[in-house]
Amino acid sequence: MSKTNRTKGAMTTAIHAGEGPDPATGASSPPLHMSSTFVSDRLAGFSAHDLEEEGGFIYSRWNNPTVAMLEKKIAAMQGAEACLCLASGMAAATAIFMTFLSSGDHVVISDVSYAGVAELARDTLPRMGVEVTTVDMSDLEAVSAALRPNTTLVHTETPVNPITRLTDLSAVSALARQVGALLSCDATFASPLGMDAIGLGVDLVMHSITKYIGGHGDAVGGAVAGKADLIARMRNEAAIHHGGVLSPFNAWLIARGAATLPLRMKAHQAGALSVAQWLETHPKVTRVMYPGLPSHPQVDLAKRQMTNFSGMISFQVGNAPTGRTVAQQMIDRLEVIHYAVSLGHHRSLVFWMETDLLMETSFRLQGDQLNSYREFAGDGIFRLSVGLEDAEDLIADLDGALG
Numbered sequence: 176m177s178k179t180n181r182t183k184g185a186m187t188t189a190i191h192a193g194e195g196p197d198p199a200t201g202a203s204s205p206p207l208h209m210s211s212t213f214v215s216d217r218l219a220g221f222s223a224h225d226l227e228e229e230g231g232f233i234y235s236r237w238n239n240p241t242v243a244m245l246e247k248k249i250a251a252m253q254g255a256e257a258c259l260c261l262a263s264g265m266a267a268a269t270a271i272f273m274t275f276l277s278s279g280d281h282v283v284i285s286d287v288s289y290a291g292v293a294e295l296a297r298d299t300l301p302r303m304g305v306e307v308t309t310v311d312m313s314d315l316e317a318v319s320a321a322l323r324p325n326t327t328l329v330h331t332e333t334p335v336n337p338i339t340r341l342t343d344l345s346a347v348s349a350l351a352r353q354v355g356a357l358l359s360c361d362a363t364f365a366s367p368l369g370m371d372a373i374g375l376g377v378d379l380v381m382h383s384i385t386k387y388i389g390g391h392g393d394a395v396g397g398a399v400a401g402k403a404d405l406i407a408r409m410r411n412e413a414a415i416h417h418g419g420v421l422s423p424f425n426a427w428l429i430a431r432g433a434a435t436l437p438l439r440m441k442a443h444q445a446g447a448l449s450v451a452q453w454l455e456t457h458p459k460v461t462r463v464m465y466p467g468l469p470s471h472p473q474v475d476l477a478k479r480q481m482t483n484f485s486g487m488i489s490f491q492v493g494n495a496p497t498g499r500t501v502a503q504q505m506i507d508r509l510e511v512i513h514y515a516v517s518l519g520h521h522r523s524l525v526f527w528m529e530t531d532l533l534m535e536t537s538f539r540l541q542g543d544q545l546n547s548y549r550e551f552a553g554d555g556i557f558r559l560s561v562g563l564e565d566a567e568d569l570i571a572d573l574d575g576a577l578g
């Protein structure tokens with residue numbers, strides 16, 4: 176419960192943090208406050224700068240009780256002081272960049288990241304006068320070499336979408352600190368249960384809460400968790416001024432999902448391990464990448480850093496034409512798994528990502544960076560988000576489609 180500071184277990188935290196019986200009605204479940212404005216009992220200012228900590232509710236672009244409930248829940252699950260929820264994961268990424276980067280600043284960003292974030296960093300930030308360097312975050316020497324005196328932010332993602340390559344967060348955090356840069360990490364693939372990002376030295380942990388935290392594929396949202404002063408700056412900039420706030424209805428749906436996150440993550444991990452092990456035995460499958468498998472190239476780091484390997488697998492079937500053929504077979508034959516983008520839902524989802532196409536549109540890698548990507552992804556990968564169905568049914572479905 177929000178009343179006490181005592182640390183509770185992960186399951187109790189997911190269920191109770193941020194909520195409590197409604198003082199007005201005694202309702203045991205958190206109420207949904209669909210109200211844009213709140214009646215004031217005192218004179219208050221009319222600027223973002225007048226927002227007081229715990230100062231009550233004024234207008235839902237500033238804060239809203241249902242959204243605040245979800246923010247407290249996610250902060251507690253992530254072990255962070257505070258959290259800001261926004262309209263989407265992309266709104267959360269934009270909020271980090273637009274709050275902490277100014278013209279003349281330099282940002283170091285993972286050369287592979289969620290495609291939308293990669294495109295935002297490559298196309299939009301330079302227009303704002305921000306210098307952008309992309310690096311392979313699994314290469315600590317490359318990270319170190321990329322840092323400059325005017326580097327104000329390092330942004331990584333681990334495991335990275337879509338290839339599940341990992342970043343050593345404590346090592347990169349130590350490097351960022353040397354130049355006084357903040358470290359932000361997109362932990363969407365891991366979920367708050369997948370690693371203690373704050374404990375590993377991350378300043379801003381970002382999630383697309385559309386994915387594991389919501390978990391049911393019915394609401395889009397984003398979150399950033401971290402120190403209270405950093406989150407307050409982001410609320411001022413990104414929520415009150417840029418305006419991309421989360422609807423209370425989505426917050427309410429996502430909080431309902433978040434309550435079962437620890438249970439779901441255990442089941443996602445168990446299902447993914449069964450499916451990944453089976454995929455490794457399939458004659459058509461040429462490579463499987465899952466941080467929970469001994470064959471993952473960074474298995475030692477995975478064991479040291481991760482507390483849950485989640486449900487995200489990527490696998491290859493050979494060259495691009497074979498990949499395209501298998502993708503079409505999936506579209507035609509899958510009965511349980513949906514051929515669709517997105518991830519972290521109770522339903523399993525799979526999507527084919529061809530390396531050449533992804534390079535053209537999003538990553539534009541060359542030389543060593545392209546080689547490192549290809550080491551994980553070859554000519555292309557299937558990104559499989561293992562849901563909560565019975566593993567035997569998923570395996571039968573994949574077997575039929577791989578055929």
Ligand SMILES: *Cc1c(COP(=O)(O)O)cnc(C)c1O
Pocket residue numbers: 263264265266289291292332336361363364383384385386395396397517518
């Ligand atoms: C989906 C995703 C995003 C973007 O989130 P939206 O909620 O779709 O805006 C960002 N990062 C990662 C790793 C994602 O998987």
